[in-house]
Amino acid sequence: MLTKLFGALIALSTVMVPPLSAAEITDIAGRKVEIDLPAKRVLVGEARQIHTIAALTGDQLLDKIVGWRDDFFSKDADSYTAYSERFPAIADLPRFGYVPNNTFDLEAAIALAPDVITLNLESQKVAVESGIEEKAAAAGIAIVYVDFRVDANKNSEDSIRILGQIFGADAKAEEFIAYRRKQVALVVDRLAQAQNLVRPKVFIERAPGNDGENGCCRSFGPYNFGEMVEQAGGRNIAADVIKTTFGNLNLEQLIVDSPDHYIATGSNWAAESKTLRFVHVGRGADLQVARSKLSTLVARTGFGELKAVKTGEVHAVWHQFYGVPYEFVAIQQFAKWFHPDLFADLDPEATFEEFHKTFLPVAYKPGYFVSLNEETH
Known part of the structure; x- marks a missing residue:
């Protein structure tokens, strides 16, 4: 009897658990994007976003990444070496071109079935004009824009939070932001007091x-x-x-x-x-x-x-x-x-x-x- 009752409670609890529902992210371009959070499969639109993602995910860096832009080795080879030594599977990640110069292969990206593609803000114009945004949406893939370059002082904190949401690392994102603020304050506060x-x-x-x-x-x-x-x-x-x-x-x-x-x-x-x-x-x-x-x-x-x-x-x-x-x-x-x-x-x-x-x-x-x-x- 107790066994049957226990089984019934388990079944009831399973039925009562709601399915994952889409959450809304407002990206750096001001777009409201719906996505199941945390994402399960992420295509990183610029490999150097790894510097931020690594600070949020640590040893789980590659758990959700299914592909990335091909810029890490050519633009930042020393960091690529460090991360490839720590995570050898990086060498096998599919690589993609750059959206602004039209070398990004959307069909190959769609074939990886990512939940989300994280693009830098400077990619937005071409992503819209080339139809990448529209075609990705039609394939059920969210595009989310972040920015650490165009107006970094304005957009970095929000971009860290966005990546924190995507990778299920909201608390770590806030810890990262607090650390950055503290280190910058060591300089700007002292300058403000200087005579x-x-x-x-x-x-x-x-x-x-x-x-x-x-x-x-x-x-x-x-x-x-x-x-x-x-x-x-x-x-x-x-x-x-x-x-x-x-x-x-x-x-x-x-x-x-x-x-x-x-x-x-x-x-x-x-x-x-x-x-x-x-x-x-x-x-x-x-x-x-x-x-x-x-x-x-x-x-x-x-x-x-x-x-x-x-x-x-x-x-x-x-x-x-x-x-x-x-x-x-x-x-x-x-x-x-x-x-x-x-x-x-x-x-x-x-x-x-x-x-x-x-x-x-x-x-x-x-x-x-x-x-x-x-x-x-």
């Missing part, structure tokens, strides 16, 4: 040496790295000319402005660069080699006239800070370069190492910054 603060002029050059012309001078407006410079107590000179996220200064204007600090962004672009002139900084980078490349960059025509070059305030920073929400590390390092006395006690390397131990499933290795003058690093 007679003088903001040095800063020029930050986007990926110099990773082109066939060895030209100049791609930079950042009041967003992304440009905004990080301002948060760290500098004055981004490019913001006077560039009003969008990315743009160009001409060399003549750069010479006239003569910044106090020059910063190049760099990464391991050996897989795609034709000239190999870039500054290789990033996980485990050889900083002596990086210094040599940095020295070559500022030997270009006209650079010798810059105050930063004359005084040795020449630096490089890991380019990928511009597209992942680890910018608090760059802000701390910039603050030490711009205001060394004010931030003598701040240790960005220790911050990043702590972040790895707390959030990431891969071990920390230094190499994300370099200066021509070793004493300023």
Whole structure:
């Protein structure tokens, strides 16, 4: 009798459990998207979103990912090596092209039956115009936009929360956000209290040496790295000319402005660069080699006239800070370069190492910054 009663209760409880119902996500493009949460199968529209997803999922990084964009190895080879060593199955993930340049194979993506495709905000225009959004919806696949690059300061927290919802890691997302806020506050709060603060002029050059012309001078407006410079107590000179996220200064204007600090962004672009002139900084980078490349960059025509070059305030920073929400590390390092006395006690390397131990499933290795003058690093 008791056995029959117990069986009946189990059956009743099974009937009473409601089926999964779609939840509504508002993505960074302002679109309301319905999706069963957490998602079971995710196609990551830019592989470098892995830097955020890893902080949310840890050892379960690959549990829900069924494919990703093909940019990780070519754009961030050092990080790819770290993650492929930790998660060998990464090598077998299906890879896809980039939506904005029309190399994304939607039919192949549909064949993987993902619940959701996470795209960066800059993909939206082409995704709409090419019919990717409409066709994906018809196949029962949600497209969700996130942004860590176009307006990172505005959109990163919401993007972390969105990925937290998708991967069933809401609590971890809030922990991540709180950590970022705390680390940025160590800089901006101290700057706010500083007396007679003088903001040095800063020029930050986007990926110099990773082109066939060895030209100049791609930079950042009041967003992304440009905004990080301002948060760290500098004055981004490019913001006077560039009003969008990315743009160009001409060399003549750069010479006239003569910044106090020059910063190049760099990464391991050996897989795609034709000239190999870039500054290789990033996980485990050889900083002596990086210094040599940095020295070559500022030997270009006209650079010798810059105050930063004359005084040795020449630096490089890991380019990928511009597209992942680890910018608090760059802000701390910039603050030490711009205001060394004010931030003598701040240790960005220790911050990043702590972040790895707390959030990431891969071990920390230094190499994300370099200066021509070793004493300023």
